[in-house]
Amino acid sequence: MSGEGILKQPEDCEGIMKDRWVKKVCRFFCAACAAVLLAAGCGKEKADSLSELELEQNEAEETAEEAVQQEESGTVFVYVCGAVNAPGVYELAGDARVYEAIALAGGLKDAAAGEALNQASTVTDGERIYIPTAEELEKGIVDGQTAEVTGTDNQGKININTAAKEELKTLPGIGDAKADSIISYREANGGFQTVEELMQVEGIKEGVFNKIKDRIIS
Incomplete structure (x- = not known):
């Protein structure tokens, strides 16, 4: 019996070693699979992150481009009133002319x-364009009201040293604030020596200035 046991011992050892080897191979295979899956997951996450970043960059570039285009081809709003057939506020291209308004x-x-x-002058955003009648022009009526101090010469040009606020406001691009600034400047500096x-x-x-220089005198 003891002899048979000794003869079978190498075979038993071989089987045990074989089982251990198989288990090691299985563990190695499982570890390798896990590493591949982890790498794939990280790669996908990285790819997703890059895709999101690229998308955000593209959207930012498109937004900036749209802003530039809007700025370059922006629109303005002007109020046209006086002797026109349909007074009102109108939207025009940024480089539109008074005749278009x-x-x-x-x-x-x-x-x-x-x-x-x-x-032929270019309109400005927020500008009030008043068209007088021939009768108003003859009587020195500005914006439908008789000016207390006329600053208009016989050629229809406005004297920036004597014109009232309402007269100054008939100039393209001159509203309340700019008209007040003109009057304040001429009072503080003794008038304008030149139109420039x-x-x-x-x-x-x-x-x-380029819009109004042909319509003013000093």
Whole structure:
């Protein structure tokens, strides 16, 4: 019996070693699979993160491009009133001209003094465009009211040294604030020596000046 046991011992050892080897291979295989799955998961997460980042960057670039396009081709709103057929607020392209605003307002009435305005000048956002009648122009009536102090010469040009606030507001791009600034400047500095000096007034830059320079005198 003891001899048979000794003869069978190497076979038993071989079986045990084989079982251990199989278990090691299985553990190694499982570990390898887990590593592959983990790497795949991390790779997918990284890819998803990159995709989200790229999407955000693309959206930011598109938004910036749209903002630039909107700025370049922006629109303005102007109020056209006086001797036009359809007074009101109208939206125009940023580089639109006064005559285009008048056209949107139904055109000039028969009694309108269209020559009182420089219809080729560029409109500005928030501008009030008043078209007087020929009778108003003759009587020195500005914006439907008789000016107490007239600053308009016989050629229809406005004297920036004597014009009242309402007269100044008939100029393209000149509203309440700019008209007040013009009056304050001339009172503080003894008037304007030249029309170009108007650009020294706060809020009046070259763009606005170019629109009104042919309609003013000093």
